[in-house]
Amino acid sequence: MRAVVTVIGKDTVGILHKVSGICAEYNVNVIEVTQSVLQDMFAMIMLVDISAINADFSKLVDSMDNLGNQLGLSIHTMHEDIFNSMHNV
Amino acid sequence: MLNVYNILETIRMIQDECLDIRTITMGISLLDCIDTDIDKACEKVYDKIVNKAGRLVEVGQQIEKEYGIPIVNKRISVTPIAMLAAACPNGDTVKFAKALQRAADTCGVNFIGGYSALVHKGFSAGDEALIRSIPEALDVTQNICSSVNIGSTKSGINMDAVKLMGQIVKQTAERTADRDCIGAAKLVVFCNAVEDNPFMAGAFHGVGEPDCEIHVGVSGPGVVRAALTKYPDASINEIADIIKKTAFKITRMGQLVGARASELLGVPFGIVDLSLAPTPAVGDSVAHILEEMGLEMCGTHGTTACLAMLNDAVKKGGVMASSTVGGLSGAFIPVSEDAGMIDAAVDGVLTLEKLEAMTAVCSVGLDMIVVPGDITPETISAIIADEAAIGMVNTKTTAVRLIPAIGKKEGETLEFGGLLGSGPVMPIRDKSSAKFINRGGRIPAPMHSLKN
Numbered sequence: 297m298r299a300v301v302t303v304i305g306k307d308t309v310g311i312l313h314k315v316s317g318i319c320a321e322y323n324v325n326v327i328e329v330t331q332s333v334l335q336d337m338f339a340m341i342m343l344v345d346i347s348a349i350n351a352d353f354s355k356l357v358d359s360m361d362n363l364g365n366q367l368g369l370s371i372h373t374m375h376e377d378i379f380n381s382m383h384n385v
Numbered sequence: 386m387l388n389v390y391n392i393l394e395t396i397r398m399i400q401d402e403c404l405d406i407r408t409i410t411m412g413i414s415l416l417d418c419i420d421t422d423i424d425k426a427c428e429k430v431y432d433k434i435v436n437k438a439g440r441l442v443e444v445g446q447q448i449e450k451e452y453g454i455p456i457v458n459k460r461i462s463v464t465p466i467a468m469l470a471a472a473c474p475n476g477d478t479v480k481f482a483k484a485l486q487r488a489a490d491t492c493g494v495n496f497i498g499g500y501s502a503l504v505h506k507g508f509s510a511g512d513e514a515l516i517r518s519i520p521e522a523l524d525v526t527q528n529i530c531s532s533v534n535i536g537s538t539k540s541g542i543n544m545d546a547v548k549l550m551g552q553i554v555k556q557t558a559e560r561t562a563d564r565d566c567i568g569a570a571k572l573v574v575f576c577n578a579v580e581d582n583p584f585m586a587g588a589f590h591g592v593g594e595p596d597c598e599i600h601v602g603v604s605g606p607g608v609v610r611a612a613l614t615k616y617p618d619a620s621i622n623e624i625a626d627i628i629k630k631t632a633f634k635i636t637r638m639g640q641l642v643g644a645r646a647s648e649l650l651g652v653p654f655g656i657v658d659l660s661l662a663p664t665p666a667v668g669d670s671v672a673h674i675l676e677e678m679g680l681e682m683c684g685t686h687g688t689t690a691c692l693a694m695l696n697d698a699v700k701k702g703g704v705m706a707s708s709t710v711g712g713l714s715g716a717f718i719p720v721s722e723d724a725g726m727i728d729a730a731v732d733g734v735l736t737l738e739k740l741e742a743m744t745a746v747c748s749v750g751l752d753m754i755v756v757p758g759d760i761t762p763e764t765i766s767a768i769i770a771d772e773a774a775i776g777m778v779n780t781k782t783t784a785v786r787l788i789p790a791i792g793k794k795e796g797e798t799l800e801f802g803g804l805l806g807s808g809p810v811m812p813i814r815d816k817s818s819a820k821f822i823n824r825g826g827r828i829p830a831p832m833h834s835l836k837n
Contacts, residue, residue, distance in 0.1 A: 300392055330389060341392055354450040372396055374453035376387060381641040382634045383391040 297347045298327065298376045301360060305369030307338035314367070315342065318359050323350040338369070343376070399454055403607035403669040404635065406642050407662050408458040408495075409445055410583035410600045411438050412590035412655060415464040415499075423476030426469055427484035434461060434488035434497070437597050437652070442493040444649045448642055456642070457804075461492065462588035462600075463499035471511030478515050482522035482529050489528040498588030500531040503578070506540040506827075516549060520556040523568035530586035536576035536773040538780045542828040547773065550574045551766030551822065555789055558758075562791035565799050569788040570753065574769050576776035576783045581656050582712045587749075587784060598655035599647045600712065603639035604662040605631070607669045609695075613677045624678060625698040632659060632702025640707040658712025659703035660748055661695070663723035665806035671695075671716050672725025672735075683725050684735030692716060693746035713782060715748025721788075721801060721808030722753055731809045737768075745775050750783035755799045755808035758791040765789070767818035770828075778831050 303315060312331065319326055319342075328343040346353060357373045364371035398404040418429035438461050445459045466481045485497045500522055502512040519531050533550055536542035554569055561568035573587040580591020583600035612631045613624060639657040647654035663671045672683035675691045696715040703710050718740065720726045729735035737754065744750040750772050756765075769785045776783030790799045790810050800807040 300387065302392060302396055341389055343387065354447060357450045357453070370400070372400075372453050374395075375451050377641055378452040378454065378638060379387050379392055379395055381637045382395055383388075 297345070299344050299346045299353070300374055300376055300379060301342040301344060302372045303338065303340040303342075303364075303369055305338055305367070307333050307336050308367060311338060311367065311369065312340065314363055315340070315360070315371070318356070318363060319344055322356050322359070323348050324356065398605070398608045402605070402611045403664070403666055404605045405455040405457050406601060406639060407604040408460050408583050408602040409441070409456055409642065409646050410460040410462055410588055410602065411441050411650070411652070412462045412581065412594055412598045412600060413437050414590055414594065414596045415469055416592070419469050419472045421472050423473040423480055426473060427480050430469070430481065431484045431488050434463070434485070435491050438492045438494065440650060444646055447649065448645050451645070452642065454638060454642065458495040459493075460583065460585060460588065461489070461494050461497045462583070462590045463497060464590050464592065465499060465501040465503055467502035467511045467515040468592070469511070470515045471509065474510060474514070478518040479522050479525065482518070482526050485529050486526040494528070496528050496530050496585045498530040498532065498585050499590060500529050501533060501589040503534045504543055504546045505534050505537040505576075507543060508546070516553060519553050519572060520560045520568065523557050523571050524560040530571045530588065532573040532575055532578065532587045532589060534575040534578040535769065536777050536828070538577060538777050539830060539834050541830040542576065542770065542773045542777055544770065544822070544827055545825045547766045547770050548822050548825060550769055551762035551764070554765050554787060555760070555762045558789040558791050565801055566788050566791055567801060570786065570801060570805055572786065574785045576773035577781060579712060579782055583658050584660060584662065584713060586786065594655070595653055597652045599643055599650060599652055600655040600658060601639045601643035601646070602658040602660060602662065602712065603635050604660065605635045606661045606663050606671045606674055608635060609661060610668070610670070610674045610677050613674065621694065625694055628695060628698035629702035632699045633706045635659065636703040636706035636710070654709065656709045656711030657703070657707045659699060659710060659714050660712070661699055661716040663717065663719065663726075664804050665722055665724050665727070667724060670723045670725040671718060672723050672729060676725060682729050682732060682734045684729040684739050688739060689742050689746055692718070692743050696747055713748045717749055717752060718743055718747050719753035719786075721755065721799070721806040722804060723806070727807065727809065730811055737811055737813060741771060741775070744772060744783055745779060748782070750776070751785045751787065753786055753788065753805065753808060755788045755790050755810050756813055757795055757810050758789050758793050760789050760813060761817070761819070763817065763819040763822040764813060766822040770822070774828070777828070780833070
């Protein structure tokens with residue numbers, strides 16, 4: 297089972313560090329990261345493996361939401377199924 | 386495989402274009418709650434609903450978190466209560482409405498639909514008592530919705546019921562006049578009502594349905610409009626294709642959420658209703674889709690053609706995405722709930738007559754239309770009869786949800802707030818239809834009802 301974490305907002309020091317820190321805290325393995333910074337806008341999409349997660353998935357979502365609020369970033373943590381079902385026939 | 390463009394598209398749809406799951410609705414059969422003692426029946430109703438739907442809201446919230454998609458409403462639809470009322474002829478039918486309200490409060494759901502009667506061919510025991518109790522039931526409850534089916538392609542139109550419903554709509558508005566006539570906004574009169582509709586106010590759980598099931602209603606007018614904005618010079622068939630593709634994506638999301646809810650709640654998955662249901666929020670309007678297609682304002686000449694194409698394309702895209710499409714599925718045109726419709730009605734471009742024409746090609750009917758408070762019950766009945774005739778002859782669902790604005794005249798506005806929005810009082814014809822309505826009887830079913 298995999299999930300997608302997207303982070304969009306103003307670039308600051310340590311975003312990747314903090315997001316992956318939360319992943320580590322929940323025993324969620326980062327599989328793939330794509331990141332771009334256009335002028336000072338930061339956009340990152342992270343594919344993570346949640347099969348060995350050590351808490352409820354919703355707790356991970358809450359933690360990411362809190363981080364987003366603290367840093368003024370928009371962070372979405374969504375199960376990959378929603379993308380697969382919407383975009384693949 | 387996942388790609389960045391698709392991921393960002395989904396997030397943009399949810400964040401900027403108001404994409405949401407409008408409702409997950411649990412349909413519950415109450416046929417096993419029938420009892421000759423109305424108090425016992427009410428207890429059984431309460432117990433069954435709470436037993437089946439106790440976790441509905443919690444599961445809805447869990448799915449919201451899991452997929453990051455808002456689920457705006459969690460609702461319940463039940464067997465038409467007239468069938469339960471039939472067993473207790475001397476009981477006060479409103480007790481059922483109160484029991485449903487208690488169940489709604491306990492479960493924390495937004496609405497329970499099914500304070501309903503199906504009288505398209507005639508009244509059976511319990512039907513008339515239930516219909517006559519609707520004004521009080523909708524006055525003393527907050528989250529209960531009522532519907533009455535007065536006609537069908539197969540059986541014709543029950544004009545006695547049409548006459549009665551004109552009075553009931555007016556009384557319901559009068560009883561809730563101090564709350565912007567909100568009672569009438571929770572009451573729908575149907576022709577060809579569907580048994581698995583998850584949308585309010587017309588949801589009820591048909592007798593042909595299983596004991597308990599989960600339906601999903603998806604929405605997304607904002608997404609369709611945003612998709613069209615990218616192709617300002619596309620031809621109409623290209624536009625139809627874009628709408629189909631968008632409807633496909635929206636419906637797949639509904640299918641996913643429905644399947645997950647069904648798994649978590651341990652009840653069968655019913656249908657996905659892929660309706661474009663507008664809200665008064667900016668960017669969530671069906672009228673604005675029509676305007677994006679090239680109309681200066683919704684309601685002008687060409688509106689019916691644009692809506693017909695939209696409604697059809699939405700269905701075609703959705704059918705490919707889910708094997709269990711049902712409910713009403715198409716485009717809703719509730720006036721007060723759609724920012725573009727409100728503007729067009731205030732401007733006088735969108736009239737009752739144009740809306741009536743639009744209902745011949747949209748998924749439902751005359752919806753959330755505010756009419757002058759001094760409208761006569763016979764005129765309401767005549768509007769219902771017109772609308773039912775369109776449904777009967779075209780073998781489609783039509784409905785009437787009129788709100789007589791008690792104490793208000795043309796040019797004034799009713800403010801409901803929330804998803805129900807606000808509506809300007811729309812002009813109606815001032816000539817009487819009373820003699821026609823008072824004749825009573827039944828309009829025979831059309832020739833094409835004889836299909837067997």
